[in-house]
Amino acid sequence: MYQVLYCLTDEHDWRLVALGGAVCLLASAAAISLFHRARAAHGGARVAWITLDAAVAGGGIWATHFIAMLAYGPGAAGAYDIPVTLLSLIFAIAVTFIGLSISVSTTRRPLVAVGGAVVGGGVAAMHYTGMMALDIPADISWATGTVTVSILLGIIFGSLALFVAGRSDSLSDALGATVLLTVAIVSHHFTAMGAVQLTPDPARAIGGLSIPPASMSFLTASAAVAIIAIALVAALLDRRAKGELGRQQVVLDTALENMSQGLCMFDSEGKILLFNERYAAMLRRSDMQLTGRLLLDVLKEEQAKGQWNGDPDQFFARLVEDARGGRTTTDVAKRFGRSIRVVNQPMQGGGWVATFEDITEWLEAQAKISHMARHDALTNLPNRMLFHERLEQGLRVAKANDQLAVLCLDLDHFKDINDSLGHPIGDALLQQVGRRLAACVGENDTVARLGGDEFAVVQLGRSEEAAATVLAGRLVEVISAPYEIADHQIVIGVSIGISLSPQDGSNPDELLKNADLALYRAKADGRGTYRFFEAGMDARAQARRLLEMDLRAALQRSEFEVHYQPIRDVASDRVVAFEALLRWNHPQRGLISPISFIPLAEETGLIVQLGELVLRRACADAATWPDDIGVAVNLSPVQFKSPNLIASVVDALESSGLAARRLELEITESVLLQNSEATLAILHELRAKGVRISLDDFGTGYSSLSYLRSFPFDKIKIDRSFVSELATREDSMAIIRAVTGLGRSLGIVTTAEGVENDAQLELLRREGCTQAQGYLFSKPRPASDVAMMLERPRLRASA
Numbered sequence: 001m002y003q004v005l006y007c008l009t010d011e012h013d014w015r016l017v018a019l020g021g022a023v024c025l026l027a028s029a030a031a032i033s034l035f036h037r038a039r040a041a042h043g044g045a046r047v048a049w050i051t052l053d054a055a056v057a058g059g060g061i062w063a064t065h066f067i068a069m070l071a072y073g074p075g076a077a078g079a080y081d082i083p084v085t086l087l088s089l090i091f092a093i094a095v096t097f098i099g100l101s102i103s104v105s106t107t108r109r110p111l112v113a114v115g116g117a118v119v120g121g122g123v124a125a126m127h128y129t130g131m132m133a134l135d136i137p138a139d140i141s142w143a144t145g146t147v148t149v150s151i152l153l154g155i156i157f158g159s160l161a162l163f164v165a166g167r168s169d170s171l172s173d174a175l176g177a178t179v180l181l182t183v184a185i186v187s188h189h190f191t192a193m194g195a196v197q198l199t200p201d202p203a204r205a206i207g208g209l210s211i212p213p214a215s216m217s218f219l220t221a222s223a224a225v226a227i228i229a230i231a232l233v234a235a236l237l238d239r240r241a242k243g244e245l246g247r248q249q250v251v252l253d254t255a256l257e258n259m260s261q262g263l264c265m266f267d268s269e270g271k272i273l274l275f276n277e278r279y280a281a282m283l284r285r286s287d288m289q290l291t292g293r294l295l296l297d298v299l300k301e302e303q304a305k306g307q308w309n310g311d312p313d314q315f316f317a318r319l320v321e322d323a324r325g326g327r328t329t330t331d332v333a334k335r336f337g338r339s340i341r342v343v344n345q346p347m348q349g350g351g352w353v354a355t356f357e358d359i360t361e362w363l364e365a366q367a368k369i370s371h372m373a374r375h376d377a378l379t380n381l382p383n384r385m386l387f388h389e390r391l392e393q394g395l396r397v398a399k400a401n402d403q404l405a406v407l408c409l410d411l412d413h414f415k416d417i418n419d420s421l422g423h424p425i426g427d428a429l430l431q432q433v434g435r436r437l438a439a440c441v442g443e444n445d446t447v448a449r450l451g452g453d454e455f456a457v458v459q460l461g462r463s464e465e466a467a468a469t470v471l472a473g474r475l476v477e478v479i480s481a482p483y484e485i486a487d488h489q490i491v492i493g494v495s496i497g498i499s500l501s502p503q504d505g506s507n508p509d510e511l512l513k514n515a516d517l518a519l520y521r522a523k524a525d526g527r528g529t530y531r532f533f534e535a536g537m538d539a540r541a542q543a544r545r546l547l548e549m550d551l552r553a554a555l556q557r558s559e560f561e562v563h564y565q566p567i568r569d570v571a572s573d574r575v576v577a578f579e580a581l582l583r584w585n586h587p588q589r590g591l592i593s594p595i596s597f598i599p600l601a602e603e604t605g606l607i608v609q610l611g612e613l614v615l616r617r618a619c620a621d622a623a624t625w626p627d628d629i630g631v632a633v634n635l636s637p638v639q640f641k642s643p644n645l646i647a648s649v650v651d652a653l654e655s656s657g658l659a660a661r662r663l664e665l666e667i668t669e670s671v672l673l674q675n676s677e678a679t680l681a682i683l684h685e686l687r688a689k690g691v692r693i694s695l696d697d698f699g700t701g702y703s704s705l706s707y708l709r710s711f712p713f714d715k716i717k718i719d720r721s722f723v724s725e726l727a728t729r730e731d732s733m734a735i736i737r738a739v740t741g742l743g744r745s746l747g748i749v750t751t752a753e754g755v756e757n758d759a760q761l762e763l764l765r766r767e768g769c770t771q772a773q774g775y776l777f778s779k780p781r782p783a784s785d786v787a788m789m790l791e792r793p794r795l796r797a798s799a
Contacts (some may be wrong), residue, residue, distance in 0.1 A: 020067035027160075028181040034168040035162070035177075050100050057100070058093030059226065061123050061185055065130050068189055084133035088126050095122025103162045107268060107349040108279050113159045113168035119181075119612060124151045124189050131196070146195030151153025157184030191321045195462050261357045268350030270295045270320050274422045282356050283335060285479025295319070306338075319344060323352035332359070339363050376449040378427055379434030387448035387456055391508040394446075394460045395501060404501040405459040405468035408515040409475065410438075412493035412527040414453035419641070421677070422489060428485045429492065436478050440471065456512070472496045472530035480528065495522040496530035504533045548604055550586070551597055555609055559585050562617045563780035567632065567751060567773045568766050575790055577630035577664065579773065580618035581780045582610060598636075607636045612648045619656035619663065621783045629790070632664040632694065640679050646669020649686060660690030666717065670697050672710075683711055694751070696738065713748055718769070726763050733763070740768045 031053055038049035051486050065088075096119050103115030127150075134140070157180050173792035226238045256263060262279030266272060272290045280286040284307070288298065299312035322329050332340050339360045346352045374386040382390065413432065418426040430453065435454060437447045446458040459471055479494040497519025505511040514533040522531040554560060564578035584592040601607040615633050622631035637647050653660055665686065671679055687693055694715035695708075708716070718739055727730040736752070743750035752764050756772030764772055778789050 001638070008761070017068060020064045021182070023067060024060060024064040025178065025182045026065070027056055027186070029058065029174075029178045031057035031181060032161075032165050032174055034178045035100065035104065035165050035175070039166075039169075039790065050097060050104055052092050053100050054097035057119070057181075058089065058096045058126070061092045061096070061126050062566050064185055065127055065189055068193070069130070069134070081133040084129065087495075088129035088133060091129050092122055092126035093502060093777075095125050095236065098527040099537075101160070103166060107166075107351075109163065109166065110153065112508070113163040115749050116159035116162030117155045118157035118158075118189070120153075120184050121151070123154040123158065123185050124192075127154075127189055127192050131192075131364075131670065137784045141197040143197065148190060150191035150195060151594060153191055153370055154184050154188035157181070160184075165301065195745075208767070222641070261355045263356070264290075264354050265347075266319075266323075266351050267353070268320075268324070270316060272298075273351070279356055282338075282358060288437070299543050311343055312763070319352070320350075322346070324350045338352045365441045376434075379449050379454075381434050381438065382446055382448040384448065387446060387450065387458070388508050390446040391446075391458050391511070394458055395506070395508070398460070398501070401694040403467075404511075405457075405471070406499045406501070406511045406515045407457040407468070407472060407475070408450075408512065409457070409479075410495050410519055410523070411453035411455075411479070413521075414492065416425065417490060417492065417519055418680065421490075425485055425490075429483060429490060432485070433479060433492075434634055436481075437475065440474055440478055460670070468498050468532075469530075472498055476528065476530060480537055493528035495519055497522055497533065498530060499533040527576060531649045544600065547597065548600060551601060551606055554584060555587070555606065555613075560610065560613060561585050562614055562621070563782055564621075564631075564786055564789075565773060565780040566777050567771050568777055570761070570769055570772050575629065576771065577632055578622075578625075578786065579632040579666075579780075580614055580621075580634075580788075582614050583780070602636055602638045605638065607638045608642050609619070611636055611639045612652075615648060616655065619652040619658045621786070622662060623656045623658045625786060626790070627659075627662075630662040630664055630692075631658075632666055634666045634696065637668070640671055640682060645682060649691065650689065653691075660680045664692040664694055665696045666696040666716065669698075686712075688766070708742075708746065708748075715749040715751055715771075716743060717751045717753055720774075723754045723760055723764075723774075726760050733767075736764070736769070737767050740770075743770065744768060 020497075030789060034053035034056060035048060037044055038053055041049050066085075087563060099115045099118030099120075099122060101115070102114045102118060106112060128147075131140070160517045161177045161180035161184055164173050164180060167173050255277035256274075257278075259276060259278055262276060262282045264275040264279045271292060271294055275290055280288075280290065283340065285298065288301065290298065294316075296312055296316040297314060299308055302308035303312055320327075322344060326346045328346065329344045333340050333342055335475075338358055341357045341359045342356045343356075343357075344352050374383060374389075376383045391406065414426065414429075417429060423757070430449070433455070434447070434449060437457070438568050441447055441457055441459065444460045446460075448458075449454050450456050456473075457471070459468060475496060476494055480491070483490040483492070497515045497517065499505060499511045499514035499518060501511055503516045518531045518533040522529050525531065563581050563582045563583050566575045567577040567582060568574060569576045582594055582598075584594075584597055586592050598607070601610055618631050618633050622629070625631075635645075642648075649663075650666070652658075653663065665684075683693055693711070694713040695716055696717045697719045698716040716739065718736060721760075722732045722735050726736060740750050742748075749770045751771040751773060752760075752769050754771050755764065755772045755776045756763055757776060761772055761776060781789060
């Protein structure tokens, strides 16, 4: 130690020592600044910044050494070997580059310190290589212990310098690292100089490739200027970079604080590096110290307050392990009654960035969308999709002795409610029906609305057919009870079809199809009841489908014909009109009776097209008859639901040129049963245009007399069921007498249908019946036979 102090105080020029120290401090400051800049860069940019840093640091070490050597008095008489001097500079830059590369490329503190130790080793390598360049007339020897101490000083302080610089780029750490690096260089140099022992040897000559001290002064000054210039440029670049970083930091802070998500960044050890206010507010950590704290400590603090459930150590260990393994994780956590989606994205070096998004409303919206996709919006009952899933599930879990029942329900005449009272009333009715259905079934059963006025039930866990019978009877009873809706009392029925598993099917589609077939049978049997599926129903349904297909094809192929049956005046015994009757001339089956296809046409809606066809053809044919002969055309109840009925009648009259008074439209009492106000309005409008209106099948309905009061019919037609028993039943005769008397009193023509013999005709004439129609006069014949029917009084069915 004494030798080092002696060397420093007595063998050096303090002015040059101070200059060397200043150059060293300036170079160290530039080196630390560039070190931080290199750590912030990536890829090729990082390599460039490390190279510049190595050049500044290595050049600073080299310049400091030779300025100090110029201050070394005993060396003033010597010179410096040029190749070795340059080699010492290369050593300084190369070894420093290696050390800086190690420290810059890692965030692990021990490795950063190792890189600093390599830089310290580079100081030693440069110093002793530089001493080898000293060419003086003396022998140089070294004190081994002091040399060792000098090397250790360089390594230790160099390691500490980069360790401190690696902690952060704050001003305090930057100044500390600068001082430590300066100490590493200076302490090593002057300690090493204290180890030098010179023994004069006049016989030693200075080599030819040596540079004298004056020239060395110039080179050293040049190096110092270059270092200062580089340092200034580096400082300027660093200032600009920090200014840009500052602006970016402002932008980043603004972005962070305006994010809808919470964000928190952690280092490899799980310490919180930065976070935004959204994160703190979302997790209610605004009143906690977070920056620099381990997440584990934060979790334990929350656990102590009762705000964290679970094992903090296990949770924290999993996060750190996933981050170090480079695994991105996504979890949904429940915090303070909110659902928060947490995405942990690993960073290089083992840290991670966590984003926190409150998805409570999103999850509620998704649940609502999912519910809406699987439930009926009006009744909130399961829809067809969910019903199908429940049915599949029921079939899967059904035990060997379990019986599963599928009930398909259809409200009777629901469309009439919609048409007469409006859709809001209809919707309210469907809602009440849904509530009644749900109240009737068991907790394991499912009630669904399939669409319109169609509902379905899956009955689970029953082992006997009687359970389905009891449920169906209960549903018919409950649904048929009156409803009070918006000051309207509504009574509606329900028809039910039932299929059972396993006997009627083992999959949802088959069970639904068979229940639907049974429902069709329930409707055909009068509605307001239930029917179980039977094997023959499928065959009948297929036959019905084939008939419907033929019916549609027949319309396109014009297979329908209009036949006419005469209506005779009883008193004058002459034809006064013809009733138009539709016939289907099928290419394979021949003439098909209307009773075989008219009900199907009404059910499918094809009756509207058929009715318009009959109306146009009957008017066109009647226009060719004598002017005093009328034509009667039947109208279906379905046609009155069409908004084009009046227009089609007017169009048929105008296109044919037939006078409206010659057209008679026949309706049955069932037409007036549905939406009577709208129907009566149509009838009044038709009658105002001159068309005559007759009431067909009089006496077979429920309110025949009330209909005669509600509309001024031109004719009433007595049903054939009364005429056929005139001679055998006194009550039939009494009814005929009453109807004809009523007709005379009201001024309404009466026509008897189904007259087949002279005895019936005579009795009708005696009772004052106005007109007669039946096979006694003629069966329905094609339009080409009308002239013949007009000329000959009677063309019996056998003719």
